Amino acid sequence: MQNITLGEINKFIVHSVGNKNSGDGVRFSDILTDFNRIERHIKQLVNNSFKYDELYQFFFLPNLELNPVYQFVSSIFKNKESFIEQSQNAGRYLYDKSTHPQIKSGELCIIYFNDCKINDEVVDCIGIFKSENKDTVLKVNNKENGFELTDEKGINTNKLDKGCLIFNIEKENGFLISVVDNTNRSSEAQYWKDDFLGIQPIKNDYHQTNQFLGITKQFVTQQLSEDFEVSKTDQIDYLNRSVDYFKKHETFDKEEFETAVFADSNVIESFRKFDQTYREENEVELSDNFEISAQAVKKQARVFKNILKLDKNFDIYIHGNRELIEKGIEKDGRKYYKIYYEEEK
Template identity: 30%
Template sequence: MINLYNTQIDELYIHQVGNKCRGEKLFISEQPYEITDEIRPLLKEFFLKPFREKDEQYFKFEEFSELEVVLQKELDIPYYRGDRDVAQWLYDQGVHPHIKSGELYFCRLSNMELDNEKVEGFGIFKSELRDDFLQFSEGKSQLEMNIQQGVNLKKLDKGALILTNPESKTGFRILYIDSNKYDSKYWLENFLNLEELEDAIFHTKNYLEFCRGFAKDVVKPAEDKQQEVLFLNHAFDYFASNDAFEESDFVNNAIENPDLVPEFQNYKIEKGPKYKVEDLTSFEIDNTAVTEIRKKNKSQIDLDTNISIKMDFINADSADKFIEKGWDEEKQMYYYLCYFNKELK
């Protein structure tokens, strides 16, 4: 888990990166920008707030990444100006007329926390879109109003946090954002050259999403919505109460109907590649990822009589203990029987 609240911006360079395809220029600043006490908190919020609100899916550089080489030099070689090479590399990717020019911000970052360990790293950000704003001045008898354009500090267009890996002296963990989807290949693939980092977060999220798919595609059609919810609750309980995942142990705990065990294995063969879990039988569990996926889980039965039953259980077995499903011969309809002690306000 990443903590950015105490992060410090140690050095900042700002460059103007035009569109190479349109013949626009690349302007390189010779000196670092002097950050005043007034602007420092504004820049910190501008750069880092999108990452505090983003899912923690980490990436790594692809093999032979140009950007990784530059950043490693920045760490290893005193007085090396990696920001120039980063700006040139970004400029060289502007080979499509739709790519917008903008400001490139390159900074060294310190005092970040990754899994409760302090790390340093880099921030690479780009602002592209301009917003209109009003500027007022006093005239002789009234306020004068002028329309100007500038960067909206509440919306970062593109960004990447490149963190040194606390588990190794080489390699990086990367988080990225791209608010403008019209040129996603330009930022993610061409400039950053990223691929997903297959860590505990990656494995935990993917396996739980695989379980959600199995519950929807197999458990619900074979049994009913109640058993779908029951299976998912057992799955989440297993992940929440264990530090490591073992598939045989998980299957024994989460799947009550033994007839569904071979169906689970068949589903993994068929759908495993989609969720990238085909060869996954054991891994470390990330608790933050479990909480995040569980929030997305809808433990609710929606009926065709416009009645919904929400099953918000802490204990997965409660879905089986307090709710019964049956068939009414007289009405020729299914029913759910719910047990309770008292009604809550």
């Protein structure tokens, strides 16, 4: 994970961008926005919203230079006097890409940060943020004999809807980018990352670890039961062993992982076919050996379900030894699980 610290805000501008399909239109600022009274709130919003575990870079086929947003930010980094013009170009391009019915109108804020730190290197940064959801706050006003309350809608300073930070480093590879998208998570509405920014994950240890654990989860929960007769407890056991391997190793070796997790040669062969098909269909490039990212393991472990749900009466959390739980059927047809343990806590 990169050690990143934001610098001071140097320029700030706000535009309004609507949904093109709805004919909302756009409204551009021709002057910079005064940020002196709100600078600490903006920096708080950015610091609360961004994590630097998974980083991205601009890309475009057949040539990176054809990516419009890459061109806009490159021009600003080269000549800061073009900030207003290029920010308007970015707003115009975002409007052209805002055609999905789920996309909401909102304010597009573009910010120039001076002297940010990435590890020991000092670089400038451009932030592009879009606010789509407004929070209601109650404002207390003085009156002659007391107070009155009025409601106002505004941007939440604790959570960003959409945004990216583009650091002026590794320009030839598409810069170094951190991104957040807390709305429109459905695949058909991923316009922020794909259609507008045109970015892809940097294939570092975090990306490799995250991707491989994701493939393993899909295999165990979707494909395994089609190829073999497996119980829910067997599936949970495979998931637990997968995470356990990544937690106990610093480096990943695919063959070692397959043997440790799946053991059976038929299951391993099924997994290899699924893995190859997934990579080809999703255009995923992964190495069979890489350094394991503890941050990615921690993230994926949260979504690896180890809960066995029995009707509406019981939830059994299975964290370890599969041999300590047995499944059976009574003569009258009722199903049961037998659980062995040494200590009650």
